[in-house]
Amino acid sequence: MAIYEFYCPTCREKFEQRRPMASAGEPATCARGHRAERVLSMFATPKGAAAVAEAPAGGCCGGGGCACASAN
Numbered sequence: 001m002a003i004y005e006f007y008c009p010t011c012r013e014k015f016e017q018r019r020p021m022a023s024a025g026e027p028a029t030c031a032r033g034h035r036a037e038r039v040l041s042m043f044a045t046p047k048g049a050a051a052v053a054e055a056p057a058g059g060c061c062g063g064g065g066c067a068c069a070s071a072n
Helices: 046-053 067-071
Strands: 002-008 013-019 035-039
Antiparallel strands (some): 002 035
């Protein structure tokens, strides 16, 4: 199960729904029964991805404190 974020243009409200990943593309409705559109959550934006890419190098832990750092 994953949490997806939706926006209802009629109510002008965002809400979240838990649903299986296989159902991610299915239509959603808000609490009042209006059609809602799926939106990207903030951590899925390119800016969030850039922050991860700037993490320190040195293996899977990022600091070189585990055995994977010596494998290079």
